[in-house]
Amino acid sequence: MNVDIGNALASEADPGISRSDLDDLDERVADAHDRIARGMADDEFGYASLNLPERVDAAEIEEAVAGFDPEAVLTVGIGGSALGAVTITEALAGDSPVDHYALDNVDPAHVNRLLDDLPLAETVVHVVSRSGTTAETLANFLVVREAMDAAGVDWSEQTVVTTGEPGPLRDLAEAEGLPALDVPKGVPGRFSALSTVGLVPAAMMGVDLEGLLAGGRAGADALAGSLFECPAYAYGAVAYALDERGASVDAMMPYVEGLESFAEWFAQLWAESLGKDGGGQTPARALGATDQHSQLQLYRAGPRDKLVTVVRPAERPDCPIPETDVADLEYLGGQDLGALLDAEFEATEASLAAAERPSVRIEIDAMDAESVGRLLVDMEAACVLAGELYGVETFDQPAVEWGKKAARGLLGGGDFEEADAVAEKTELIVD
Numbered sequence: 001m002n003v004d005i006g007n008a009l010a011s012e013a014d015p016g017i018s019r020s021d022l023d024d025l026d027e028r029v030a031d032a033h034d035r036i037a038r039g040m041a042d043d044e045f046g047y048a049s050l051n052l053p054e055r056v057d058a059a060e061i062e063e064a065v066a067g068f069d070p071e072a073v074l075t076v077g078i079g080g081s082a083l084g085a086v087t088i089t090e091a092l093a094g095d096s097p098v099d100h101y102a103l104d105n106v107d108p109a110h111v112n113r114l115l116d117d118l119p120l121a122e123t124v125v126h127v128v129s130r131s132g133t134t135a136e137t138l139a140n141f142l143v144v145r146e147a148m149d150a151a152g153v154d155w156s157e158q159t160v161v162t163t164g165e166p167g168p169l170r171d172l173a174e175a176e177g178l179p180a181l182d183v184p185k186g187v188p189g190r191f192s193a194l195s196t197v198g199l200v201p202a203a204m205m206g207v208d209l210e211g212l213l214a215g216g217r218a219g220a221d222a223l224a225g226s227l228f229e230c231p232a233y234a235y236g237a238v239a240y241a242l243d244e245r246g247a248s249v250d251a252m253m254p255y256v257e258g259l260e261s262f263a264e265w266f267a268q269l270w271a272e273s274l275g276k277d278g279g280g281q282t283p284a285r286a287l288g289a290t291d292q293h294s295q296l297q298l299y300r301a302g303p304r305d306k307l308v309t310v311v312r313p314a315e316r317p318d319c320p321i322p323e324t325d326v327a328d329l330e331y332l333g334g335q336d337l338g339a340l341l342d343a344e345f346e347a348t349e350a351s352l353a354a355a356e357r358p359s360v361r362i363e364i365d366a367m368d369a370e371s372v373g374r375l376l377v378d379m380e381a382a383c384v385l386a387g388e389l390y391g392v393e394t395f396d397q398p399a400v401e402w403g404k405k406a407a408r409g410l411l412g413g414g415d416f417e418e419a420d421a422v423a424e425k426t427e428l429i430v431d
């Protein structure tokens with residue numbers, strides 16, 4: 001991955017960072033890198049995530065799923081237990097004969113429709129939960145299991161579990177004799193894409209796991225004590241510096257459909273890691289060129305509170321635009337859709353610069369396993385670096401627990417004061 005931070009260096013308008021601002025910040029990046037390297041060396045919680053590409057055994061995962069020959073893989077998991085897997089298969093398994101679906105919400109209409117559409121007899125279910133207790137995941141699995149039973153499908157022959165802590169899911173796997181893989185220790189969900197959590201569906205869809213891990217290793221090996229020598233740190237440091245100067249939103253805008261879910265994965269990584277102590281940068285998901293026709297007006301002429309991150313692969317497949325003699329369309333004839341998309345990419349970047357709005361360009365070589373593996377690890381390292389600069393605890397997410405207790409209490413799953421607070425809601429209904 002290479003990162004071009006040139007368009008983040010706005011001299012006059014706010015939020016603007018100068019080259020000397022980055023030079024000053026680079027001293028802190030050096031200290032932060034020392035901290036990160038120490039955390040990796042000691043396999044400390046969270047920092048250990050950046051060791052995954054070195055530690056994960058692709059062959060072991062491929063072996064674990066070798067007995068399955070599905071038409072479809074259904075990931076039952078939420079947040080970091082789904083987004084990594086979806087990001088990898090969306091980016092790299094588009095040509096696979098096997099389809100990948102993720103059940104990462106509990107919307108009854110959607111779940112019913114999906115279970116109606118799925119070829120249940122040819123579907124392998126991957127149930128993923130690091131804690132093993134997440135209500136949405138466990139509830140969805142009970143529903144899926146019931147549907148497979150009703151369809152006369154032996155779900156215990158078509159289910160693999162990935163979990164961490166001892167808990168209901170681990171107990172269920174043991175009770176039912178299901179193959180159970182481990183979530184690597186010391187790795188928070190949102191940093192676990194390059195592990196059993198994100199790689200099991202990819203393995204069943206023929207994705208080059210070793211290539212992904214090799215790309216990830218290249219990212220980990222590229223970590224260095226200066227943002228001017230390390231693309232990942234350049235991104236993390238610039239995003240942080242711009243937020244410090246008012247760019248409280250980071251619009252992640254890949255210019256390739258295969259990375260649409262990557263923007264969603266990034267949103268969890270950035271929000272759940274950095275949204276602490278009243279600070280943090282709000283990720284916004286966008287897609288280029290599509291959202292030029294929905295969001296760009298705001299990005300160029302709305303509040304000066306955004307960094308726009310544009311991402312593209314240097315290589316694209318061909319899709320020629322046929323010649324045409326339709327007036328005013330001749331300029332498109334004989335071109336290629338990829339050339340049009342790249343023109344849109346460069347034009348959008350330039351339009352933001354013309355409006356003195358900061359943007360950062362991220363380029364990967366191609367939509368291949370090495371490049372995607374590198375991109376994931378580089379963004380994880382950028383996030384860890386930013387966490388050090390913000391001075392927050394990057395690897396936990398305590399603020400999500402309140403709502404979980406309230407929901408559980410509302411369903412009679414225990415006596416939680418949070419559930420009582422729900423009933424005290426202030427109402428002003430207009431209908």
Ligand SMILES: O=P(O)(O)OC[C@H]1O[C@](O)(CO)[C@@H](O)[C@@H]1O
Nearest residue numbers: 079080081129130131134189400
């Ligand atoms: O893998 P688990 O434990 O089911 O958690 C799923 C997701 O829920 C969260 O804990 C937030 O509620 C995320 O951090 C995590 O990725």
